[in-house]
Amino acid sequence: MKKILITGGAGFIGSHVVRRFVNNYPNYQIINLDKLTYAGNLLNLKDIEQRPNYKFIKGDIVDAAFIDQLFTEEQIDSVIHLAAESHVDRSISNPLEFVMTNVVGTVNLLNAARHQWKHAYSNHRFYHVSTDEVYGSLGETGLFTEETAYDPHSPYSASKASSDHFVRSYHDTYGIDAVISNCSNNYGSFHFPEKLIPLSINNIKNNLPIPVYGKGENIRDWLWVEDHARAIDLIFHQAPAGSTYNIGGHNEWTNIDLIRLLCKIMDQKLGREPGSSAKLITFVTDRAGHDLRYAIDSSKLQADLGWKPSLQFEEGLEKTVDWFLNNEEWLQSVTSGNYQSYYNDQYGKR
Numbered sequence: 001m002k003k004i005l006i007t008g009g010a011g012f013i014g015s016h017v018v019r020r021f022v023n024n025y026p027n028y029q030i031i032n033l034d035k036l037t038y039a040g041n042l043l044n045l046k047d048i049e050q051r052p053n054y055k056f057i058k059g060d061i062v063d064a065a066f067i068d069q070l071f072t073e074e075q076i077d078s079v080i081h082l083a084a085e086s087h088v089d090r091s092i093s094n095p096l097e098f099v100m101t102n103v104v105g106t107v108n109l110l111n112a113a114r115h116q117w118k119h120a121y122s123n124h125r126f127y128h129v130s131t132d133e134v135y136g137s138l139g140e141t142g143l144f145t146e147e148t149a150y151d152p153h154s155p156y157s158a159s160k161a162s163s164d165h166f167v168r169s170y171h172d173t174y175g176i177d178a179v180i181s182n183c184s185n186n187y188g189s190f191h192f193p194e195k196l197i198p199l200s201i202n203n204i205k206n207n208l209p210i211p212v213y214g215k216g217e218n219i220r221d222w223l224w225v226e227d228h229a230r231a232i233d234l235i236f237h238q239a240p241a242g243s244t245y246n247i248g249g250h251n252e253w254t255n256i257d258l259i260r261l262l263c264k265i266m267d268q269k270l271g272r273e274p275g276s277s278a279k280l281i282t283f284v285t286d287r288a289g290h291d292l293r294y295a296i297d298s299s300k301l302q303a304d305l306g307w308k309p310s311l312q313f314e315e316g317l318e319k320t321v322d323w324f325l326n327n328e329e330w331l332q333s334v335t336s337g338n339y340q341s342y343y344n345d346q347y348g349k350r
């Protein structure tokens with residue numbers, strides 16, 4: 001039985017990847033390694049936690065001795081690495097935590113793989129899941145391709161860029177079979193409500209202000225999370241060693257247009273007067289170093305592996321709103337505890 005270590009599997013994207021692999025590959029043993037930070041939640045995987053080909057291990061990728069031991073004891077065959085600190089605003093308040101998890105944690109995993117797999121690197125794969133934010137910010141035109149030079153601006157994107165460089169260096173120096181994908185902004189179920197879409201859904205539902213940074217003119221390219229998980233599956237199984245793929249939705253929205261669409265959907269779903277949720281829109285101080293525009297050219301992935309996004313944004317956003325409205329217990333559990341103090345620190349000062 002092939003043993004696949006998925007790191008960060010209790011987080012937003014990781015939980016979709018774990019679920020997909022557990023369901024689609026009964027002949028793989030899936031080990032989910034997660035520290036269960038504020039962003040990790042085992043409720044995200046309740047539906048598959050009893051499955052015979054799934055195992056959860058709580059642990060920290062920053063702990064090198066623990067990671068080495070895990071690779072030896074579990075005889076890990078391949079890694080899909082998603083564990084990370086992932087929120088730009090938190091990286092501005094606490095950059096070092098991002099260096100530790102995103103850079104040191106990634107190098108610890110690479111070192112364990114390098115030692116454990118040294119007799120036959122080609123039988124093993126190290127898949128590093130990264131972000132389009134490593135490429136920096138676009139002007140009004142152009143798209144990020146796999147050849148775009150790295151130009152990160154936030155401590156988050158700088159730490160992800162650094163981890164990408166380490167992964168490539170371990171392929172080039174030691175011969176590890178490594179692949180990387182850089183994806184645009186995801187949305188969907190189990191999205192932690194510190195990010196724009198779930199935070200806005202939660203606030204609209206509770207009649208709280210929707211904080212829009214600056215003038216709301218920044219542009220993101222949104223992709224349904226299950227389309228990302230499907231791309232990860234294809235790349236893991238079919239991409240050549242040493243390759244990189246960009247993944248994106250061909251779906252650019254200014255933040256303000258997106259929020260207006262969300263308000264319209266929420267008015268319908270909650271049976272409110274048309275236009276009432278939009279009254280909650282509140283322009284607040286802009287994020288420091290705020291990248292203007294991200295947009296992905298995913299033609300390499302489409303041509304090589306036949307992938308394309310499956311959902312139109314309006315349909316995906318409606319599905320996402322339905323999920324949040326039908327999963328009150330999940331939303332309550334992730335917004336209790338220290339979510340409130342994070343929220344006050346982050347938005348009280350804007």
Ligand code: NAD
Binds near residue numbers: 035059062185
């Ligand atoms: P997330 O914050 O929802 O989840 C991260 C998970 O990693 C959590 O379960 C957390 O507990 C775990 N984790 C954090 N530090 C850890 C540590 N030291 N040891 C072990 N586990 C730890 O993040 P996400 O949005 O699901 O993103 C997953 C990956 O995809 C990240 O690498 C991120 O950079 C990348 N990515 C995210 C997006 C996006 O739109 N969210 C887009 C492109 C790429």
Ligand code: TYD
Binds near residue numbers: 087088089211255
């Ligand atoms: P976010 O979901 O944090 O993702 P990222 O910064 O990684 O792209 O933010 C998406 C966009 O929304 C980004 O331009 C910042 C903006 N934003 C707001 O306007 N208000 C908010 O409360 C948040 C969290 C984000």
